[in-house]
Amino acid sequence: MLVSWRYRLRPGSVVQALDPRAWMIFFACFLVATVMTWDLRLLLPLLAIALFFIFTSRLTWRDTRRAWLFISGFVIFFSLLTLLTGRGGVEHYTVEHVIGSARLPFALFGWKPTLLLTSERLVFAVSMLVRVFSLASMTVLIPYCINPALYGVTFRGLGLPDKFAYAMDLTMRFIPTFGRDFQLTMDAQRARGYELEKVEGGLLSQVRKLAPLLVPVTIHAVAGSEDIIDAMDLRAFGVQPRTWLLELTYRRRDRILIGAGVMLMVGYIALSLIGFGRLWVPEALQAFPLLGG
Amino acid sequence: MDRKTLSVVLALAAVLVFFLGIIWIGGMLNPSLQLDETALLRFVFVAIGLVIVFILYWLTKSSGIWQVGTREVVYMAIGAALYAVFSYLFNGTVFVVPSVSQVALRPAIVIPMFFGYTFGPVVGFFSGAVGNMFGDALTGFGLSPQWSVGNGLVGLIAGLALLYTDKKKSLNNVLIAGAVLTLLATVLYFVGRGTPNMLFFDVPNNIFGDQPITVIAGLSVLIGFVLVLAARFLFGANVDVGAAVTWSMLGNLVGIGFAAISDIWINGYPPVAAIVGEFIPAAGPNLIFAAILVPALVLAYGAMRRQTGR
Numbered sequence: 001m002l003v004s005w006r007y008r009l010r011p012g013s014v015v016q017a018l019d020p021r022a023w024m025i026f027f028a029c030f031l032v033a034t035v036m037t038w039d040l041r042l043l044l045p046l047l048a049i050a051l052f053f054i055f056t057s058r059l060t061w062r063d064t065r066r067a068w069l070f071i072s073g074f075v076i077f078f079s080l081l082t083l084l085t086g087r088g089g090v091e092h093y094t095v096e097h098v099i100g101s102a103r104l105p106f107a108l109f110g111w112k113p114t115l116l117l118t119s120e121r122l123v124f125a126v127s128m129l130v131r132v133f134s135l136a137s138m139t140v141l142i143p144y145c146i147n148p149a150l151y152g153v154t155f156r157g158l159g160l161p162d163k164f165a166y167a168m169d170l171t172m173r174f175i176p177t178f179g180r181d182f183q184l185t186m187d188a189q190r191a192r193g194y195e196l197e198k199v200e201g202g203l204l205s206q207v208r209k210l211a212p213l214l215v216p217v218t219i220h221a222v223a224g225s226e227d228i229i230d231a232m233d234l235r236a237f238g239v240q241p242r243t244w245l246l247e248l249t250y251r252r253r254d255r256i257l258i259g260a261g262v263m264l265m266v267g268y269i270a271l272s273l274i275g276f277g278r279l280w281v282p283e284a285l286q287a288f289p290l291l292g293g
Numbered sequence: 294m295d296r297k298t299l300s301v302v303l304a305l306a307a308v309l310v311f312f313l314g315i316i317w318i319g320g321m322l323n324p325s326l327q328l329d330e331t332a333l334l335r336f337v338f339v340a341i342g343l344v345i346v347f348i349l350y351w352l353t354k355s356s357g358i359w360q361v362g363t364r365e366v367v368y369m370a371i372g373a374a375l376y377a378v379f380s381y382l383f384n385g386t387v388f389v390v391p392s393v394s395q396v397a398l399r400p401a402i403v404i405p406m407f408f409g410y411t412f413g414p415v416v417g418f419f420s421g422a423v424g425n426m427f428g429d430a431l432t433g434f435g436l437s438p439q440w441s442v443g444n445g446l447v448g449l450i451a452g453l454a455l456l457y458t459d460k461k462k463s464l465n466n467v468l469i470a471g472a473v474l475t476l477l478a479t480v481l482y483f484v485g486r487g488t489p490n491m492l493f494f495d496v497p498n499n500i501f502g503d504q505p506i507t508v509i510a511g512l513s514v515l516i517g518f519v520l521v522l523a524a525r526f527l528f529g530a531n532v533d534v535g536a537a538v539t540w541s542m543l544g545n546l547v548g549i550g551f552a553a554i555s556d557i558w559i560n561g562y563p564p565v566a567a568i569v570g571e572f573i574p575a576a577g578p579n580l581i582f583a584a585i586l587v588p589a590l591v592l593a594y595g596a597m598r599r600q601t602g603r
Contacts, residue, residue, distance in 0.1 A: 203581065
């Protein structure tokens with residue numbers, strides 16, 4: 001049985017008032033623009049765009065609570081980690097200005113951990129938070145706001161051949177179903193005493209321990225596909241160019257959205273070409289002493 | 294050249310011309326432009342990856358392995374969805390799968406390997422590339438399209454096994470190619486032993502990309518290759534298992550190699566850092582999964598087919 005995303009029609013939703021093809025094109029342009037830059041001054045307008053669409057999409061907290069909690073937990077955890085360890089930042093800055101440091105009051109095997117806060121780490125962590133939150137928020141809108149019945153025709157309308165458009169459609173439909181199957185398999189195995197998190201044994205036994213989860217979920221999915229294949233074959237799938245039950249038409253607002261998306265992307269590419277894509281550290285934060293200086 | 298092929302070639306040429314144009318215009322706008330800071334190179338490597346796919350298709354198009362029917366469409370979708378779900382669950386966000394000596398465990402990679410080997414290169418490529426894209430979107434990792442293409446290549450190359458009617462004949466050549474690549478990676482590990490493991494994040498110790506690669510992680514490609522070799526000969530009577538494991542190994546080395554090498558230009562890594570810091574910690578554990586979980590999947594799939602008579 002297929003499990004579906006929590007889509008429903010939301011009267012007054014800006015995203016739902018748009019053609020899904022226009023939305024996907026805008027989303028792709030937004031994605032490229034976001035990936036182009038680490039400059040906080042350029043990331044903030046992108047965050048504003050993401051927030052605009054979230055607040056006008058008529059999503060309720062009840063519907064999307066799990067998604068937001070996951071995104072917030074993920075983004076905050078990794079941003080904090082970035083702030084404390086400087087992970088990932090070494091590609092973006094070569095010098096660091098020390099705001100402060102603190103030696104923790106305990107020792108691990110004789111080593112006293114020291115937390116170092118630098119301007120670059122701080123700005124990098126904030127930039128990362130804004131960047132990932134913007135991307136994740138725009139992505140969340142897709143399953144909640146786009147009608148699953150329109151996935152296939154949307155990808156077809158974006159230029160994919162029929163078969164690949166239908167494969168993309170099925171992929172998006174299968175994701176929640178396999179998520180549910182995984183949870184069921186996990187629960188069933190746990191009922192038999194299976195413990196995934198137990199750190200025991202060497203590398204090979206850790207790998208082997210994953211088989212009771214991966215193999216049943218995969219083989220169950222493949223076995224279940226026979227019914228879908230038969231149903232599609234009985235409807236002569238792929239024999240002739242496909243027709244779609246629902247048709248999409250671009251309206252003025254969709255063209256405006258596409259134009260805005262393309263301009264956003266081209267603008268951000270141009271800005272990154274003239275050097276604005278790099279991590280930006282405000283002058284005031286560069287007044288702190290240099291690390292090791 | 295038929296019309297369909299010509300349109301693919303023209304589209305790929307247009308993509309490359311577009312990026313060359315950007316490089317040219319960018320150079321005029323900003324003489325000190327460093328392309329690795331613009332993220333544009335990611336898309337250039339997507340185009341290069343697609344050119345590789347096209348060349349492989351062009352060279353072998355007379356065989357039936359590139360046909361896409363109903364069955365393939367459904368398997369493409371299942372493979373991509375499974376890969377996305379497993380990536381989301383196992384990439385340290387939902388279940389933190391314990392890692393051993395800096396070897397992070399990402400078991401999802403066996404999905405494009407298995408689907409590629411069992412259902413063909415198109416299914417393998419789609420499962421790897423689209424599954425990785427959806428997995429990144431679910432996790433909120435952003436966009437690394439060159440790694441999606443690399444994952445796609447893993448599945449595609451595993452699927453090239455279908456080119457051979459007698460799979461056993463291909464195995465020795467594939468093993469030799471794998472041995473050469475493994476040797477190269479291991480030699481580079483000994484050259485750059487102090488290189489940080491850039492793919493490893495150790496939650497309890499807060500270590501990410503700033504600790505030299507451990508001996509086990511550094512030798513993981515070699516360990517994986519030995520395991521693949523063992524699987525190949527242990528399952529000597531079952532050609533399918535041997536072929537699945539060896540072709541998956543080659544797919545993994547080439548696909549992950551492509552993605553890691555592209556980071557030499559995209560992230561500005563020195564070649565040794567890209568190989569030792571990225572390729573080895575990603576491709577090594579993948580090989581270990583290929584040696585252990587791919588046989589389990591192939592055997593289970595064989596049993597299911599016998600049981601259902603399909």
